[in-house]
Structure formats: C-alpha cells, structure tokens
Amino acid sequence: MDLTQQKLVKSEWEFLEVPVDVKEKNILNIIYNAYGNTGYSQNDSMSLLGFMKIGNDDDSFHYYLYEQYFQSLCKKIIKKFDLSIKIRRQTKKKKTIKKADIIRINSLSRKIDDVRDVIFEFILIENIYQFFNEGFNSKNYYSLTQLMKNKIPYTNKYILYFVHEVLVEYKSEVSKKKLIKNALSHIEKNIDLFRFADMKLYSHQADLFEATYRKGAKLILYQAPTGTGKTMSPVGLAKGNKIIFTCAAKHIGLQLAKALISMEIPIAIAFGCIDSGDIRLHYFAAKDYVKNRRTGGIFRVDNSNGEKAQVIITDIQSYLPAMNYMLAFNEPSDIIWYWDEPTITLDYENHPFHQILQKNWKQNEIPNVVLSSATLPNKEDIMPMTAYFNNKFNTNNVQEIISYECKKSIPILDANGNIVMPHFLFKKFKKLKKCARHIEKNKTILRHIDVNEMIKFIIYVNKKKYISGQYLLENYFDNFEDIEIISLKIYYLRLLSLVKDNWSDIYKYFQEKNRKMYDSVIKITTTDSYSLTEGPTIFLTQDVKKTAMFYLRVSNIPEDELDNILEIMAENEEYMLELEEVEKAEEHRKDKIGSETLAKDHSKNIKSDEFKIYQAYLKRVAYLKAKIQTIELSSKYIPNSEAHIREWSKEKNTSKSFSSDIEDDVVEKIMYLNVEKEWKILLLMGIGVFVKHENKEYMDIMKKLAEEQKLYLIIASSDYIYGTNYQFCHGYLSKDLINMTQEKMIQAFGRVGRKGAQSDYTLRIRDDALIEKLYTKEENKPEVRNMNRLFT
CATH class of the missing domain: 3.40.50.300 (P-loop containing nucleotide triphosphate hydrolases)
Known part of the structure; x- marks a missing residue:
C-alpha cells in the first residue's frame, strides 16, 4: 500500500x-x-402510470389502466385457478379523465409490449400466475411478499389489492421448508428482488x-x-x-x-x-x-x-x-x-x-x-x-x-477446493461452540457462510429433530416474509450451539458429504483459470515477486517463444533508454531557454535555430520509436482467451470465465517503460504485479487497469488491501501470510464481492491454519493492544 x-x-x-x-x-x-430523514428512499422502477408520465395518483387513472391493460390478465388467472378473489372499483365517484391524458395513454399503448418486463405491475401479475401454475410455488410467493415492501410511485392500486388478497388467502398453502431448501435461488439470487428494490x-x-x-x-x-x-x-x-x-x-x-x-x-x-x-x-x-x-x-x-x-x-x-x-x-x-x-x-x-x-x-x-x-x-x-x-x-x-449486512455470500475454499464451513472444521463440539460464539461477536464473518452448505445442515438437523420443538423451522420463523439470508445464517449459528448431544453423528455425516467446489484451484494460469469468473482476481502474498515469477514459470510458455520475447525486449531496451535520454535532454534544453522564448512561434520560421533543433529532435524520436518492435504473446498463454480455453478447459463450463482486456496502446506504453521484463510478459498475460516501483507511470497504468477491471489477475502484498476500492470477484491468500492478523484477513476478504449480488464469488485460502485463525477467537490482538497503548 x-x-x-x-x-x-x-x-x-x-x-x-x-x-x-x-x-x-x-x-x-x-x-x-x-x-435528517433516515427513512428517505427512492425507487426508479416503473409502474405503468410512471411509464406514461401521467403524474396523477387519482383512482380514475388506476381503474382506467386496470381495465385497459391488467383486467384481462387478472380474470384469466382467477378463472384458470378458480380463485374466489373479486377485484372491484374502490370508489363510487367516477372522475372523468381528460381527453389529453387519454390521447397520451393511447399513444403509448404500442410501446407497452417492449417494456413489459420492466413494468412493475406486469412483474407482480407474472409472479401471481407462476405461484398458482406451479402448485403454490414458494419462490413466487416469497417474491411477492418482498416486492410489496417497495415504494414504486403510482403502482396500480387494483393490482396491489390483488397481490394482497393472494398473500393473505394462500399463506397456509406455502411451504417454508421448500423456500429455505432453495434459499440460494429463491432468495439470494432472486433477480426480481434486486431489480425493483428501494434505494435507501x-x-x-x-x-x-x-x-x-x-x-x-x-x-x-x-x-x-x-x-x-x-x-x-x-x-x-x-x-x-x-x-x-x-x-x-x-x-x-x-x-x-x-x-x-x-x-x-x-x-x-x-x-x-x-x-x-x-x-x-x-x-x-x-x-x-x-x-x-x-x-x-x-x-x-x-x-x-x-x-x-x-x-x-x-x-x-x-x-x-x-x-x-x-x-x-x-x-x-x-x-x-x-x-x-x-x-x-x-x-x-x-x-x-x-x-x-x-x-x-x-x-x-x-x-x-x-x-x-x-x-x-x-x-x-x-x-x-x-x-x-x-x-x-x-x-x-x-x-x-x-452491522453485518449480508446481501451476498462469498464462500471460502481451502487449498483442495473444498468449501469451508464451521460444521466441517471442528470434530470436538467444544471447539464448534467456541467458533459459534466467536462468529456471534464478529457477524461480518457470516457473509462467508456458503448458503447451499448451510441449508443442507439446517434441513438435516431439522429432519433428524436433533433440536427442541421451538427451534424447528416451522416454529422458529413466524412470518414468511421475514425469512432472509441473514436471518437463516443467524439461525444456522444458533443450531451449531444446540446440537451437543448428537454432534459426533452430525460431524461424521457431513464429513462423508463434504464436496469440492473445484478439483483444483491453484493452477490459475492453466487448468484452473476457468474457475475465475465474471471479474478480476486478487492474489495476496508476502513475497509478490516470488509468486509472480512462479506463475510466469508454470504457464508453460515454450522457452523459444520466451527467449524470442526477451531478445526483442533487450533490443527495445537499448532504444528506449536512448529515447528516454533524448526526451530528458529536450526537456532540459527547454527549461534552459525559458518560457518567453518558447512562447514565440518558430513553426513558420524554417531558418531559425530553434526550428532546426526541434525538427532534429522530432526526427530522432520518430527514428527511435520506429526501431522499437511490437511484442506479442500467443493468445493460448493468455488465461481464458479462446485459444487458452481450447488448450486447457475445453471440457469445462467456461461461459462466465473472465479474461483480461488490455488495449494495444496500453501494452505499447508499458513496453516503453523502464521496468522488469518479467512484469511486461505478465502484463501480456493480463497479470498486474503491484510492488513498490520506482517507475510511477507503471503503477499509474496498473491502477487504471485495475479500476477499469481490465486485468485478469493482480498479485499484491497484504498491505495493498487498504489502498483500493477496486472490485474483485475472487481472492487468494497465500501460504506465506500465516502471520496475518484476523482483522487484516477480514479486510482482505472485503476486497472481494463488490459487484452485484448475482455474481459468483470465492475466497481461496492456501493454508488451513489461516482458516482456523478466522473461525476462532484471536487472543491479545495486536490492533487492540496498540490502540490501548497509543491512544491513552
């Protein structure tokens, strides 16, 4: 940093x-x-009235639009599923809609089909239909409970009434267990909940x-x-x-x-x-x-x-x-x-x-x-x-x-690609209970609880009835709409402390059921690169140079291709050093002449000494730049490029695999800089190395690439975590970070998962000792010790 x-x-x-x-x-x-108004919120989602820019919340508009666009859809649902719900006009006073407004509504009618998937009322109606069509589907019912909490301006009152009646009348038909069993898709990755959520x-x-x-x-x-x-x-x-x-x-x-x-x-x-x-x-x-x-x-x-x-x-x-x-x-x-x-x-x-x-x-x-x-x-x-x-x-x-806001989960993987969970880690119940207490006091760790593995534990413990009646699913959650990922994680934490009598059986069962997310996770420039999806990866290590050189070595770039690149770089370096000297000399000359002389226009006076000197300078610069050769690396050594996938991952799902996207002019700029040749080759692969460089321009370019998410991988020291708000989808902690404090580890984890909740994230820890450190109370923390020493 x-x-x-x-x-x-x-x-x-x-x-x-x-x-x-x-x-x-x-x-x-x-x-x-x-x-001054902490309840303030905003929602830019569109109701039909909002789309038409009517700006009038009078019942006459709600009923008119209901009749014109929603009534037939609602009647079909009521008839097909034999519902007893009746939707009637809410006021007897019928206010006449102005002719100008009717013209506006009719003129926009042709465009409605193009925007149906973003009009809030159509989303509500579709969820009602799917709820009944799929046999009281818990996902659609849950979606409706959450969507009804949002404050979308001018939402049609008659559709809101329809939703309300469905939620009330059919609450008993919906299975909490089915919702919880599918919590990942029904809750955490339920796209409708994010699309229409209030901003607050x-x-x-x-x-x-x-x-x-x-x-x-x-x-x-x-x-x-x-x-x-x-x-x-x-x-x-x-x-x-x-x-x-x-x-x-x-x-x-x-x-x-x-x-x-x-x-x-x-x-x-x-x-x-x-x-x-x-x-x-x-x-x-x-x-x-x-x-x-x-x-x-x-x-x-x-x-x-x-x-x-x-x-x-x-x-x-x-x-x-x-x-x-x-x-x-x-x-x-x-x-x-x-x-x-x-x-x-x-x-x-x-x-x-x-x-x-x-x-x-x-x-x-x-x-x-x-x-x-x-x-x-x-x-x-x-x-x-x-x-x-x-x-x-x-x-x-x-x-x-x-706070322990937990809108997205970022699971932790060990060195073998296994998902890390408290109930996998501790054979002795005493240690498990200490772990639960530790997380209770440090709830930010809850975001690293994998939802699927958590649900398997919850369902198994409930099925076996290893807990008393009040803690069973159907009794613990009173209201369907209160079931959220964070409340499930708090429930999971509670269960960990309540299974003492049956812990040995539970531990044995889950040891047999423990699964790998990936067979391997360390070969990130070859066979495992496909697993790094949707955005850049950060690899934190104590020895940045050693790690960078390791990945360059194991990328299987043939020696003859590497030698050829290094040979071109060596030749280029001679010209780049001379170019640097020529440019510095010109800057020194300009400084010596002074601003007044430079302010005069010599461009038209071809006989002036200044014109001749400057033209000679431009000619020399052009000559030296022309001598610098373009350097290219075969695309099959660029992780997750099409050629690379054919070489290493053709049998894998690579639909979301992430690759670098570095413009040719940026590569050219880097090649002109006086930095280590190895860093330049790694850049061609889409890998940025963040170490303390004397060359500030190199670091500025790297930071810009990181900010724009152009790099596939960034290798950096653990101190780098404090100096960036860049977005990463995956993170690695190297084995050599064994002395990293618990607080710093959590800070490092915070660099991952800043994109949308729909993306898949992972944290991959190369040493089990670091994992155990995260999940157990750290005594005599240096941060605590130093705060009490320095600030008293």
Whole structure:
C-alpha cells in the first residue's frame, strides 16, 4: 500500500473534476437527502402510470389502466385457478379523465409490449400466475411478499389489492421448508428482488446519522462490512456538520473528494501538509479569489480563508494542520472528525506511523469523533482508549454501531477446493461452540457462510429433530416474509450451539458429504483459470515477486517463444533508454531557454535555430520509436482467451470465465517503460504485479487497469488491501501470510464481492491454519493492544 503522504499532483486534481456516473450520483443524492430523514428512499422502477408520465395518483387513472391493460390478465388467472378473489372499483365517484391524458395513454399503448418486463405491475401479475401454475410455488410467493415492501410511485392500486388478497388467502398453502431448501435461488439470487428494490441507506448509515444528532461530545465506533458505503457516509454528514475526513490511503480520499465535488459540496484538501499553509481549497470552497479577466472564471484562490469549506480531506500526517485550519473558522462542537480505517499499521508491533497516530489522537481538539472500519475492535476490548476520550472531553457518550449486512455470500475454499464451513472444521463440539460464539461477536464473518452448505445442515438437523420443538423451522420463523439470508445464517449459528448431544453423528455425516467446489484451484494460469469468473482476481502474498515469477514459470510458455520475447525486449531496451535520454535532454534544453522564448512561434520560421533543433529532435524520436518492435504473446498463454480455453478447459463450463482486456496502446506504453521484463510478459498475460516501483507511470497504468477491471489477475502484498476500492470477484491468500492478523484477513476478504449480488464469488485460502485463525477467537490482538497503548 502506498502510504506516502504527498500533495496532489495535477492529474489527481483533474481526476476530481470528472463527474461520477448517473447511478453513483443517485446513490450520493440518497445519502445526502437522508441526513435528517433516515427513512428517505427512492425507487426508479416503473409502474405503468410512471411509464406514461401521467403524474396523477387519482383512482380514475388506476381503474382506467386496470381495465385497459391488467383486467384481462387478472380474470384469466382467477378463472384458470378458480380463485374466489373479486377485484372491484374502490370508489363510487367516477372522475372523468381528460381527453389529453387519454390521447397520451393511447399513444403509448404500442410501446407497452417492449417494456413489459420492466413494468412493475406486469412483474407482480407474472409472479401471481407462476405461484398458482406451479402448485403454490414458494419462490413466487416469497417474491411477492418482498416486492410489496417497495415504494414504486403510482403502482396500480387494483393490482396491489390483488397481490394482497393472494398473500393473505394462500399463506397456509406455502411451504417454508421448500423456500429455505432453495434459499440460494429463491432468495439470494432472486433477480426480481434486486431489480425493483428501494434505494435507501444501509441500516448502519441510518444509525450513524442518528448518533450524530445527539448533542455534546461523542465517540462513535462504526463497524460495518467493507463495500457497504462507509466511506461515502460523510456525504450525508456534510449536510449538517463540518467534517474532517482522515484516511491513510490517498486513493480513498480522492474517491470521496470526487463524490463531494459531484454533489457541489465545498471541500478542502490537506495531503502532505507540514502546516495549514499547504492546504488547498477547491473552487466551490473559495471565498476570496482573483478572477481571470479574460474568461471571468477563478484565476487564483486565497487558500487561507476556508470559511466555506464543509469538508476537509486529509492524510494521517496532515490531520493536525487540517484540524487547526477548520478550527480557525468553526466551533469544535460543529465539527466531526471522521477517521477512516484507524487500525491501519496497528497490526505491526512497531511502525513509523504509530508516532503520528498517537500525536493526532493526543492533540485532537474535536469532541465529535467517528472511528470507521470493518474490523474495528469491539468496545469492550478498547475500554482504556474510550476511557481516555471520555475523560478528555468530559463525556460518557461512546456509541457502538455494528452491522453485518449480508446481501451476498462469498464462500471460502481451502487449498483442495473444498468449501469451508464451521460444521466441517471442528470434530470436538467444544471447539464448534467456541467458533459459534466467536462468529456471534464478529457477524461480518457470516457473509462467508456458503448458503447451499448451510441449508443442507439446517434441513438435516431439522429432519433428524436433533433440536427442541421451538427451534424447528416451522416454529422458529413466524412470518414468511421475514425469512432472509441473514436471518437463516443467524439461525444456522444458533443450531451449531444446540446440537451437543448428537454432534459426533452430525460431524461424521457431513464429513462423508463434504464436496469440492473445484478439483483444483491453484493452477490459475492453466487448468484452473476457468474457475475465475465474471471479474478480476486478487492474489495476496508476502513475497509478490516470488509468486509472480512462479506463475510466469508454470504457464508453460515454450522457452523459444520466451527467449524470442526477451531478445526483442533487450533490443527495445537499448532504444528506449536512448529515447528516454533524448526526451530528458529536450526537456532540459527547454527549461534552459525559458518560457518567453518558447512562447514565440518558430513553426513558420524554417531558418531559425530553434526550428532546426526541434525538427532534429522530432526526427530522432520518430527514428527511435520506429526501431522499437511490437511484442506479442500467443493468445493460448493468455488465461481464458479462446485459444487458452481450447488448450486447457475445453471440457469445462467456461461461459462466465473472465479474461483480461488490455488495449494495444496500453501494452505499447508499458513496453516503453523502464521496468522488469518479467512484469511486461505478465502484463501480456493480463497479470498486474503491484510492488513498490520506482517507475510511477507503471503503477499509474496498473491502477487504471485495475479500476477499469481490465486485468485478469493482480498479485499484491497484504498491505495493498487498504489502498483500493477496486472490485474483485475472487481472492487468494497465500501460504506465506500465516502471520496475518484476523482483522487484516477480514479486510482482505472485503476486497472481494463488490459487484452485484448475482455474481459468483470465492475466497481461496492456501493454508488451513489461516482458516482456523478466522473461525476462532484471536487472543491479545495486536490492533487492540496498540490502540490501548497509543491512544491513552
């Protein structure tokens, strides 16, 4: 991870000005608007009235559309399945619809067939039909219970009534057991539930906002899974507070800054600051400035006046200058210090950052503090630290927000491709019960419980009646609509603690039933590459270079092809080094001449010395670039390319297998750079190597490829996890990470599974000791020890 505390460069400022996409802007608007109204939600799904843009919720429109488009469908269902439901007009007063509205409705009628699959009422009707047609199908019934919770504007009242009557009258006909038995397809991967869901705050964001409403000094311990919006929560907080956002990784700060600018929230940036004189204001936050006489825009900002700044984004080193800067214009009680990932580097016994962290905490004057992390220690473990805060600010207001949002499951595989589950791991019940207690206190681990294997355990224990009556499925879940993946995982956790008397039989049964998800998972450049699906993979290791070289060696690239590539690279290197020298010499010459001379136009004066020198330079550059040969690797060595699949995976299901997609011009740029030849060959395979490079341009290109999901695989050290919000579908933890702490492991897991819930994700751990570490309580955690040592 790059923890270098440096000022923003021009390209980073330019990055901040690129607007976020429409989808992200909608999410930001929801977060912002929900501050002060945490129940705020938005749903852009279309009802029929919404599609027609009528904008009138009067019953006359609902009944007219019901008669025109829905009544015949409803009558067919009622007749075919002999239903006793009667749908009657809900009001006797018949308001006449204006002729202009009828014309609009009729003109849009021809287009309805093209959008039936996105019109909410048609989806409801289809689910009702399938529910009856497939013999009281539990999936369709469950879908209806969940879809009815959504707030889609102008949904037809008569269809809502029909759904309500079906849910009430046929509740007793539906099997909870069948729903739970098919929980993966019926609940977790039920596409209708995601397509039509309300957009609203995560519950932990709502809890955070409400916690900040309280008057007086407060310390909020904010623990929620990675990828659930923690770092965007300040967008909402900024609506009612001044914010100091502190992060160790510049990338995280830049993403928040970009979001805030897209929302037109005035910000300041404090990266690499020695004092407040190094702080820079964005134009939105500028109060005193000089205008450009020609354009009328802002020419020069007076950065010393930060009165308008609503949020200041700082690195670790710059916190105290940023704090003093904000205090110059605001009361301490009006400011929130939002510290993102405060446990970074605390897994090390000693680290250069520790002294800075301690100084920031001890000299902090802001009485409202949010510590935000997926792996923040529990309140009970850091009592010395919280006591110090209470004493310093004369308060006892320490609030813990713990969330275990679990919309998607990311199963763990061991080195042999077996799915890892608590009931597979522990032969002795005592250890199993300790594991259950540990997960109970660290519920974020629940997202790594595989749904299919969990359901098999639940069904077996219920079938054998190894638990008392109150814990049997039909008694435990009162309401059908309350059955969710997270409630099933809590139920599974409860069962683990209740099967003591029959544990030896249960353990033996599941040892015999344990299945492999894949026969092998480590040969990711050859036979196992097909298993890496739908998006990039991250491979975390202590020794990045060794791992990268291993995969280059085992990729079975013939020696003659490799030698040929290396030979071309060696020849290219001579020309690239000369090209680098020529370009540096030209830059040096320009600097020596000065800007005034360069400002003059020599392009038309072919007799001038400057023209001749510059033309000679261009000619030399063109000659050297022409000498640099194009390098190509046979596609059969590029994982999951068509040729590669024919070579290694033709008998496998490769419909979702993911391959790299690197543009030729990007490959060409990399080939021009002065970096190791091996890294260049790996790039041709779609593999990025993230190590500390002197060549900044190489790392910038790699980061861009990672952000755009162009790479097949990224090999990086475990510290890399804190510096990225990139999306990965699969992750590996290498054997050499045996000393990795439990908190850091969970942080690493958080890099995987940030795409849609419909994708398939896996975490693949190369050493069973790491798996056991995850599922058992870790005593004397270094993060806890260091927080209590440094922050008291």
